[in-house]
Amino acid sequence: MFLIYCPYCEEHREEEEFHPKGQAHIARPADPEACSDKEWGDYLFFRDNPRGIHHELWVHAVGCRKFFNVTRNTVSYEILESYRVGEQPRFTAEHPEGRPVETVAAENVTAKAEVVERQEGVKA
Amino acid sequence: MSEQTATWFNLYDARPEAEVPAESPLAWSYHRTGRPAVSQKSRVVLRERAMLGHLILRGGAIVLDEAVRQVLGFGLPGRPNTLTHDDGGERSIQWLSPDEWLVIVPGGEEFVLEGRLREALGDAHYAIVNVSGGQTLIEIEGEMARELLMKSTPYDVHPDAFPVGKGVTTVFAKANLILRRPGEERWELVLRRSFADYCYRWILDAGAAYTIGVES
Amino acid sequence: MSQSLNQPNRLNEGGRIDRSRRLTFTFNGKRYQGHAGDTLASALLANGVDIVNRSFKYSRPRGIVAAGAEEPNALVQLGSSEAAQVPNVRATQQALFDGLVARSTNGWPNVQRDAMSLVGKLGGRFMPPGFYYKTFMAPASMWMTYEKFIRKGAGLGRSPMERDPDSYDHLNQHCDLLVIGAGPAGLAAALTAARGGARVILCDEQEELGGSLLDSRELLDHQPAAQWVQRVVEELAGLDNVTLLPRTTANGYHDHHFVTLHERRTEHLGETAPLVDGVRPSRSRMHRVRAGQVLLATGAHERPLVYAGNDVPGNLLAGAVSTYIRRYGVVSGDRLVLSTSNDHAYRAALDWDDAGREVVAIVDARQAPDGELVEQARARGIRIIEGTAVIEAKGSSRVSGARVATIDAQAFKVTGQAETLPCDTIASSGGYSPVIHLASHTGARPTWNDEILGFVPSLLKGVHAAGSARGIHDLAEGLADGVAKACEALAALGRTAQAIELPQVDARREGKACALYQVPHEKPTLRAPKQFVDLQNDVTAAAIELATREGFESIEHVKRYTAMGFGTDQGKLGNINGMAIAARCLNKSIPEVGTTVFRPNYTPVTFGAIAGRHCRDLFDPERYTALHQWHVENGAEFEDVGQWKRPWYFPQVRPDAVNGERESMAEAVARECLAVREKVGILDASTLGKIDIQGPDAREFLARIYTNKWEKLAVGKCRYGLMCRDDGMLMDDGTTSCLGENHFLMTTTTGGAAGVMEWLELWHQTEWPELDVTFTSVTDHWATMTVTGPEARKLLAEITDIDLARDSFKFMDWREGRVADMPARVFRISFTGELAYEINVQANYALHVWKTLFKHGEKYGLTPYGTETMHVLRAEKGFIIAGQDSDGSVTPEDLGMQWAVGYDKPYSWVGKRALSRSDTRRTDRKQLVGLRPKDPSVVLEEGAQIVFDPDHAIPMPMVGHVTSSYYSPTLKSGFALAVLKGGHSRMGETVYLPMADGKTHAAEIVSPIFVDPKGERQHV
Incomplete structure (x- = not known):
């Protein structure tokens, strides 16, 4: 029974309120029709199973119904962080002690700008 | 993408003009399980506030807050998992998610309110959904109310963690509901219609040790 | 029944028992007396009862060994009546009450004279480790029989065969600091944290808080230690921020400081919970504690x-x-x-x-x-x-x-x-072994400490250990350790605590202990009389030595081969000795051999406490529609669909009934089916999932998530849609109606509602956040009544102001209006193939509308029908049910539903790309077909496997299976839907279905549409 921080509700909640949705950061290929069968198969079926730091997608199903990411150590089960969809993790396999907060924040600002751009592009 | 036009939505009054008999989601429960009387020994009391108007608001907080202030005279709760009330405490707005709020008003007001909010919101991007038939509100009061909740929900209901003015969607027994604390002694549970009987039976069972009574 | 009222081993004074209160109890049919404050074990010892059990494997007589949770022998079965039976209670942990009845768990016919002991006496050499595996190995099919016999002989206690009169419950608790164990370190820690204002829970498995201080020879502040205990407990009890839980065992330490505590609330008072003020409290309670920090002050077990x-x-x-x-x-x-x-x-x-x-x-x-x-x-x-x-x-x-x-x-x-x-x-x-079980539950491997000759716990972040639990056995140091660890724990939470003033302990000089585990004998271990390591599982030093000789080197393997530390024992007394013996035999050190993993539960927990109040009527939620009461009152039988209770069929009293016999299911369903095909029927369809979709991008979203096209669906129109996962397999289906330009009402299957809602949110939130659209569940807001059959229009016309004329309200249109004075949305959607109107009204008013329909419906033969009839009718039409006729490996093309696939839609919708994968292009995929049994009286079994050649040698190649099968009163024949390899190109061929009873049915492959293939009836 995990205790998971929901970055939207801004508090910890019991695992019962959440559903796990598998590995995080699996982006759907932008142009599926341009993918080979192998590429499409990789997107559909292949997932990492690391010993140690893992990024997972969860949804606060009994709560705000928002999807978000969790960085969890699959050995100790420690949850190192929760972060919103579209943001980057601080803790990674390369940086198990965590990257500087400012670095991650700067990346997230860039990422958000891209989303806005994409959004406006669609609207135009 | 479609443009927002005047007819982009379907505004619909689901309440009858004529006198049509209505039943709260707990009607069957009262019939089958009954209502234990409230007595001197009752350390928990349950009361249904049936047939209220329930609206879900979706959209950006700033836009909705402006419209809500204009129409209802009080604003959206600013913080996650909190409630706001009008002066009389009859109308409330609860944060459900960063872009979702629950408005509860006296029964019958919801249709007019929805129309006025839509008018105030103009061509902003938002959604309003009337869910009045899908849920009911019950109140729980009494010295053992908190312990009854501890038997039922993993959410921390200690006053330090659950101050007055808080409201959360959480697990209750094996169902879900909205749990709110509008006053020091009073808890509100917003139940989904189809789960209402299960929750009611659970509460009576958990409350038997406190001689729970149900107000008619 | 003989009586033994004197207690030969009871001292005239001393102890914490109340000699003025005599309690009578029965053990193995004999009556004894003890005192208030006794445990069952102390009372048995007082009465000079030596043999309390027979051992698990060798059936040797056994007596009481310990005074606490680590007792391996004195396992008893409690209960004077069948309903009150409780197995596997340690006599050392059971408080004595008047009228207690206990029996030995093992021993038949009784512990004094045990039939099985013959085996034990012959035993020894005959019962080496792995005895059962080796002896009762063949034939494998007989293992079930052997096992029953072995279990009866071994005896593990038994569960009651009658309903338990008691209730049990759960309490969800939260605290800053959970202190487990109320001995010197635990009490000092709890007091420190409590005075610091933290929310503290202090639990202890014993009847009284105090742990070793209750029987210590040492003085605190020059007074018996128990007096200090009393002062501390009184202070703690008076604080609002402290919860004291005596008789409460911390049984499992789960993730993120979630700890389950089992509180025995009334077990010390009697067999069943006594009434308090007319109310029977729960007998025991599971506290589900989410702690900020946890302090293990669990002490040590003597080895x-x-x-x-x-x-x-x-x-x-x-x-x-x-x-x-x-x-x-x-x-x-x-x-x-x-x-x-x-x-x-x-x-x-x-x-x-x-x-x-x-x-x-x-x-x-x-x-x-x-x-x-x-x-x-x-x-x-x-x-x-x-x-x-x-x-x-x-x-x-x-x-x-x-x-x-x-x-x-x-x-x-x-x-x-x-x-x-x-x-x-x-x-x-x-010597003493720290109780490291709970720390071990967290997955942290304990480490060997040569100073104290024992394992000390490794601790995850947020877990602390104090006192004997980490090898500090000196009283003064243990008290100080409790204080220090409490301060550390609070500091980790960002709180501060002041160290409390500790009582004075007289320092005492202690000599160094030596390492001794197995004592040598003149004879080598294998030939010496049995030297027991694990008394509960009857594991000897020789067994461990033999295991290592047979090549079991890992301590985890030795454990499984010998059963050391298994079951309810969890290695409390024996594990370290066992490891030391394994280490000696393997020529290794104890830390090299390592320890096995202790698992929850620490001591057995009654199922009642695990279930709490989630049992009987409250085992699982039952969801009801707004019309449930009517269904009950009209005799419906119910079917579980997810958590919903849906009317299955409405059996009526048979026309020829003498004593009010009701129709069989087949009779009722046949009547209901014909009513719909010939007159008019009504179904409560409120359980269908309903999602309100609003936003300028709603239409675009639908086009991406459904396989078919949505751009031209006009206000007032409905459309059926298929939803696939991105692997191209069908996940759900339903109709979606256009309520406004950017406003839609989606329906889902009953079982799929929550999953579809989450699916929509998943795509919106993670892939297409730029689309402006919202989803809100309105399943419970609307009640849905389906009126269907040739007479449906005439019936509805009587109570609605909606123009029902065929050309103004067409099939797949929806209209607003009044039905029985209620505002209603009416959808012309058909799942029966007949003329049909789905009436949606606000659920609080549904019963009125439903009853009004019946008031007007009698002259048309209005018949309520349930899910079984709905299934027959839809299957006759070849309408699939997602999750029944599809199973996550079926594409829309497999179902022959290319008409619902928008191959040329601009956006590569969810599931599209997968339809051109080599696997989904195979021609031998299983495809949906109809099956018509050659014998019309046969109703094929759902799930039955299909073969092409019934004379093929076994195993026959299986080429598909039946997904839906019913008897059709319209066709006067059984019929089925099935998925079959290459089925679409095999129309007219014959397939075979070999059944378990030896019969083989033959069936013809036909179109899945059995009734009204042109679909004319729903358009009338």
């Missing part, structure tokens, strides 16, 4: 020495001997031999001496013990034999003597002549 005959009744732990004397006023024999490797155990001899009984000798494995307690014993003139140990206990049903010899523990040798000391009790101590 017995492993010597020959160490399981004969009268062999006890040294500490237990003291506890029985000091806490319960019970001295467990007349003549004591103490075998020890340390100073601490000398307390047993001193207490025995104080009780006025004879200490025959203290047998100390050390060469020149010189601690303070040793000096005290010397000063009393007690014989101390240095450099020796008890190598063998004599006696069979009770110890009659101790064979003592000088030993060389290092060389594992007996070096001198053995001397036999007559005695009836042998107390042994090999």
Whole structure:
């Protein structure tokens, strides 16, 4: 029974309120029709199973119904962080002690700008 | 993408003009399980506030807050998992998610309110959904109310963690509901219609040790 | 029934029992007396009951060994009535109450004379580890039979066969600091944290808080330690921020400081919970604690020495001997031999001496013990034999003597002549093992500490250990450790706490202990009389040695081969000794051998407490529609669909009934089906999932998530859609109606509602956040009534203002209007193939509308029907049910539903790309077809496998299976839907369905649309 921080509700909640949705950061290929069968198969079926730091997608199903990411150590089960969809993790396999907060924040600002751009592009 | 036009939505009054008999989601429960009387020994009391108007608001907080202030005279709760009330405490707005709020008003007001909010919101991007038939509100009061909740929900209901003015969607027994604390002694549970009987039976069972009574 | 009212081993004074309150109890059919404050074990010892059980495997007589949770032998079955049966209770943990009835868990016909003991006597060599695996191996099919016999012989207690009159519950708790164990370290820690204002829970498995202080010889502030305990407990009890839980065992330590505590609330009062003010409280309660920080003050278990005959009744732990004397006023024999490797155990001899009984000798494995307690014993003139140990206990049903010899523990040798000391009790101590079970539950591997000769817990972040639980056995240091760890824990939460003032403890000089686990015997281990390591599972030193000889080197394998530390025991007494023996045999050190993993639960938990109030009517939520009461009152049988209770069929009283017999299901369904096909029927369809979708991008979103096109769906129109996962497989289906330009109402299957809602949110939130659209569940807001059949229009016309004319309200249109004076949305959607109207009204008013329909419906033959009829009718039309006719491996094309696939839509919608994968293009995929049994009276079994050649040798190649199958009263024949390899190109062929009973059915492959293939009836 995990205790998971929901970055939207801004508090910890019991695992019962959440559903796990598998590995995080699996982006759907932008142009599926341009993918080979192998590429499409990789997107559909292949997932990492690391010993140690893992990024997972969860949804606060009994709560705000928002999807978000969790960085969890699959050995100790420690949850190192929760972060919103579209943001980057601080803790990674390369940086198990965590990257500087400012670095991650700067990346997230860039990422958000891209989303806005994409959004406006669609609207135009 | 479609443009927002005047007819982009379907505004619909689901309440009858004529006198049509209505039943709260707990009607069957009262019939089958009954209502234990409230007595001197009752350390928990349950009361249904049936047939209220329930609206879900979706959209950006700033836009909705402006419209809500204009129409209802009080604003959206600013913080996650909190409630706001009008002066009389009859109308409330609860944060459900960063872009979702629950408005509860006296029964019958919801249709007019929805129309006025839509008018105030103009061509902003938002959604309003009337869910009045899908849920009911019950109140729980009494010295053992908190312990009854501890038997039922993993959410921390200690006053330090659950101050007055808080409201959360959480697990209750094996169902879900909205749990709110509008006053020091009073808890509100917003139940989904189809789960209402299960929750009611659970509460009576958990409350038997406190001689729970149900107000008619 | 004989009576034994005097208690030969009860001291006239001392202990924490109330001698003025006599309690009568029954053990193995015999009545005894004890006192308030006794445990069942102390009362049995007071009465001189030596044999309390028979051992698990060898059926040897066993007595009480310990005084707490680590007791391996005294497992009893409680209960005077069938309903009150409780298995596997440790007599050492069961408070005595008046009228208690207990039996030994093992032993048939009784513990004194046991039929199985013959096996045990013959045993030994005949029952090596793996005995059961090796002996009862073949034939494999007989294992079930063997197992029943073995289990009956072994006896693990039994569950009650009647309904438990008690109730149980759960309580969700939250705290800053959970302190487990209320001994000196735990009490000091709890008080420190509590005074610091933290929310504290303090639990302890014993009847009273205080732990070792309740029977300590030591003084705190120059007074008996128990007085300090009382002061601290009183202060804690008075604080609002503290929850005290005596009789509460922390059984499992789960993720992120979630700890389950089992509180026995009334077990000390009687068999069933006594009424309090007319209300029966829950008998026991599971506290589900989410703690910020956890402090383990779980103390230590004394380790017995492993010597020959160490399981004969009268062999006890040294500490237990003291506890029985000091806490319960019970001295467990007349003549004591103490075998020890340390100073601490000398307390047993001193207490025995104080009780006025004879200490025959203290047998100390050390060469020149010189601690303070040793000096005290010397000063009393007690014989101390240095450099020796008890190598063998004599006696069979009770110890009659101790064979003592000088030993060389290092060389594992007996070096001198053995001397036999007559005695009836042998107390042994090999030192103390910290109780590391809970820390071990977290996955942290304990580490060996050579200083204390034991494993100490490794601790995850947020877990702390204090006092004996981490090897600090000195009282003053343990108290101080509790304070320090509480301060650390609070600091981790960002709180501060002041150290409390601790009571003064007189310092005492203690000599160093020596390492002694298995005591050598003159004979080698394999030939020596049995030396038990794990008494509960009957594992001997020889078994462990044999296991290592047979090649089991990992301690985890040794454990599984020998059963050491299995089951309810969880290695409390035996594990360290077992590891030490394995280490010796493997020529390794104990840390090299390592320890096994302790698992929850620490001690057995009754199923009642696990289930709590989630049982009987409250086991699982039952969801009801707004019309449920009507269904009940009209005799519906119900079917579970997810958590919903849906009317399955409405059996009526048969026309020829004499005593009110009702129709069979087949009869009712046939009647309901014909009513819909010929007249008009009504179905409560409220359980269908309904999602309100609004936003300027709603239409675009639908186009991406459904397989078909949505751009041109006009306001007032409905459309059926298929939803696939991105692997191209069907996940759900339903109709979606356009309510406004950017406003839609989606329906889903009953079971798929929550999943579809989450699916929509997943795509919106993670892939297409730029789309402006919202989803809100309105499943419960609307009640849905389907009126269907040729007479549906005439019936509805009587109570609605909507123009129902065929050309103004067409199939797949929806309209707003009044139905029975209620605002209603009416959808012309058909799942029966007949003319149909789905009426949606606000759920609070549904019953009125439903009843009004019946008021007007009688003349049209309006018939309520349930899910079974709905299934028959839809299957006759070849309408699939997602999740029944599809199973996550079926594409829209497999279902022959290319008409619902928008191949040329601009956006590559969810599932599209997968439809061009090589696997989905295979021509031998299983495809949906109809099956018509050659014998019309046959209704094929759903799930039956299909073969092309029934004469093929077994195993036959299986080419598909039946997904839906019913009897059709319209066709007057059985019929089925099935998925079949290459089925679409095999129309007219015959397939076969071999059944388990040897029959083989033949069926013709036909179109899945059996009734009205042109679909004319729903358009009328």
